[in-house]
Amino acid sequence: MPFPLYLLALAVFAMGTSEFMLAGLLPDIASDLDVTVGTAGMLTSAFAIGMIVGAPLTAALARTWPARSSLLGFVLVFLAAHAVGATSSFPVLLATRVVAALANAGFLAVALTMAATLVPPGKKGRALAVLLSGTTMATIAGVPGGSVLGTLLGWRATFWAVAVLCVPAAIGILAALPASRAHAAAAEGPALRSELAQLARPRLLLALLLGALVNSATFASFTFLAPIVTDIAGLGELWISIALVLFGVGSFAGVTVAGRLSDQRPGLVIAVGGPLLLIGWPALAMLADNPGALFTLVFVQGALSFAVGSTLITRVLYEASAxxxxxxxxxxxxxxxxxxxxxxIAATTLSTTVGNLGPLWASGLLVAVALVIAFPTRRALAAAPGPARQR
Incomplete structure (x- = not known):
């Protein structure tokens, strides 16, 4: 894989640490800023909403800009948002999460597009795996480290740490990515209107919908993992970091294996991983009070979630090749x-009779919906990209 892919993965590591770290910080943030854990969970949703809006918006605005300048600018805005958030009240923190998300969305949109152009046709899944390794390494090292730092020094120290992480990422982008690498496709390829029209293609919409459902299941439980570890399993706060590490190691394994299969055998990943993922969430809900079972299933669900999810996102890149x-x-x-x-969705279950286990049941339901939709369309999902599909 080309070396610039690994530099992009370094920046994704810093941004992934920020995106996922709230799973271990929500109780501390809620207590410090005098809000409920459910309200603090809005920080995760605000970040995600900012990325939803920001991804197409920033990609459209930056499509004719030099890629290196775009990526560097997004990293610097991301850094500034965390510096401000570390010194803020809850309303300002919420706003900075949206700003950080816009920067993250712009970076990831440009980086994903660049990654697909850096490799030969038929290897987009491998390129995506390298890029997403930044996210999985964030869950292995960055997020648990942030959780420990938050436990020892408070959540604000973790935000400062993310800002510091952005510095080497920015230096790497500035030093190693070619300055002349602009989005040539914007000048030589289809017009923006034509690219947006691709969203009407049924196969692309299917891949987008399934990817969103599987990722919603992942975040439904991952966001509220901390109270499951402490309140259901009865473990101390430092065990939250252990759970996050195991989830991260599993996600790294899942995205690595899927990266080698998702280009030519996506149907296999979905057909095997999807049902296992469906079984795993209810199993975790029923066995969460057993620490051994909890940690084992956290690892397994991390692997399955990222294997299936990254395969579906690879399908998006293929289906949107025009x-x-x-x-x-x-x-x-x-x-x-x-x-x-x-x-x-998960937050609505916290006030029900299942309490802190609600997010796990919600994740199972979301995966079930995805599989119900995927089953009648399995041939389209299983199709390996042929020459005609990559034009």
Whole structure:
């Protein structure tokens, strides 16, 4: 894989740390800012909503800009948003999450599009796996580290740490990405209206919908994992970091395996991983009071969630190949529709009789809906990209 892909993954690591770290910080933020845990969960949804809106908007605005300048600018805005958020009240923190999300969305939309152009046709899944390794490494190292830092020094220290992480990412982009690499596809390829028209294609809409549903299931439970570890399993706060590490290791394994299969055998990943993912969420809800089972299933669900989810997002990139500058924004929007909807759906279950286990049951229901939709369309999902599909 080309070296610039790994530089992009470094920036995705910093941004992924920010996006996922709230799973271990929500109780601390809620207590410090005098809001409920459910209200604090809005920070995750606000971030995701900002990315949903920001992905197509920033991609459209930046489609004719030099890629290096765009990526560097997005990283610097992301850094500034965290510096302000670290010193803020809840309303301002909520606003900075939206600003950070807009910057993250712009970066990821441009990065996904660039990643697809850096590799030969038929290897988009491998390129996506490298890029998403930044996210999975964030769940392995960045998020648990942030959780420990938050436990020891408070959640504001974690926000400052993310701002510091952006510095080497910005330096790497400035030093190693070619300055002349503009979005040539915007000048030589289809017009913006033509790229937007691709959203009417049924296969693209199917991949977007399924990707959003699977990611919503992931975020529904991941956002509220901390109270499951402490209140259901009865473990101390530092065990939250262990759970997050296991989820991250699982997600890294899942996206790595899927990256080698999703280009030519996407149907296999979905047919095997989808049902197992469906079984895993209710199993986790029923066994969450057993620490051994909890940690095992957190690892397994991380692997399955990212394997199935990344495969579906790879399908988005293939199905949107006729939209060379906007395809990354469509994939980003699908991921974050799920990231926004999942915590909101999960939050409604916290006040029911199942309490903190509600998000796990909600995740199972969301995966079930995805599989019901996917089953009659399985042939379209299983089709490997042929020459005609990559034009």
């Amino acid at each position: 939209a060379p500058t906007m395809a990354g924004s469509y994939a980003t929007a699908a991921l974050n529709v799920g990231a926004a909807a999942g915590p909101l």
